[in-house]
Amino acid sequence: MAAKNKVISKEDIVSIYMNEVLEKGEKPKSVYHFAKDKDFTEAEFYTFFGTLEGLEKEIFRLFFVNTINLLHQNTDYLEYDMKNKMLSFYFTFFEILTANRSYVLQSLKIDRNPLKNLTQLTALRDSFKEYVSEILTDDYRLEVEKLQKFQEKAIQESAWLQLMLTIKFWKDDASAAFEKTDIFIEKSVNASFELMNVAPMNHLIDLGKFLFKEKIYSKQ
Known part of the structure; x- marks a missing residue:
């Protein structure tokens, strides 16, 4: 032999x-x-x-890694603001998913229990949440430092939920070249960043601090 x-x-x-x-x-x-x-x-x-499960998780993590590698090949990417970095991530990530669409669709429906299928995405989830934390800028951080950690976790979780909803939309998209997914990405990312506008929240916090001080000093 x-x-x-x-x-x-x-x-x-x-x-x-x-x-x-x-x-x-x-x-x-x-x-x-x-x-x-x-x-x-x-x-x-x-x-x-x-394990085989570890291999399945790694496949989806590699989709993420390949996305980041492609993004960093564009020298302009590092100069983008957070919203444009996120948009770039989405469009690139879904290009990679589309290139592997048959596998993604098959792998996410093999088990009758949807939760077991989603366990394949746990490594992707960890990597994506870390990415969101890395691109988070002060424009979207609350001024009160004690609230920033809680806020960052909330942004990570909401960003992950948005990615999952986009994957679901993409899976069901029957439009040519998945153009409806592109529209969904742009509208949903824009909407999410509108909701992340911290200026009103900072104003409310300032008002709360003012009223608290007024209440304390009025008792003296």
């Missing part, structure tokens, strides 16, 4: 897994079944992934 010369890479295993899911319409029952008849061993699989 000829010795095996090819060294399997992480990217090779990801590609083989995605093709396997598409061709068979279901995910492999185990790592053993996945590696069987493929050009790698179980040991090689475990070099990169602990």
Whole structure:
């Protein structure tokens, strides 16, 4: 038997897994079944992934990583404000999803329990929330420092919910070139940044501080 010369890479295993899911319409029952008849061993699989579930999560995280890499190839991107960075992220991310649409649709409907399907997105969720935190600027931060941490978490969670709603819209979009998804992205991102306008909230906080001080001093 000829010795095996090819060294399997992480990217090779990801590609083989995605093709396997598409061709068979279901995910492999185990790592053993996945590696069987493929050009790698179980040991090689475990070099990169602990479980099949870990591999599934990594696929969606790689969609995110590839998006960020593409964004940073545009030298103008770093000069964008937060809203335009988010718009750029959305359009690029959904281009990547569209390029892998068959796999995404198949993988998100394999299990009858929708929550189990969504577990594939947990690594994507963590990476996206970190991204939102990184691009958050002072324009959208409350002036009161004690409230900023709570506010940041709220923005991260609402941004994640918006991304999930956009994925749902994209999955159901039957328009040519998914043009309705592009419209949805632009309108929803614009609306979300309108809601993030902190100026009115800062004014309310200032008013509250004023009234609190007036109440304290009036008792003296």
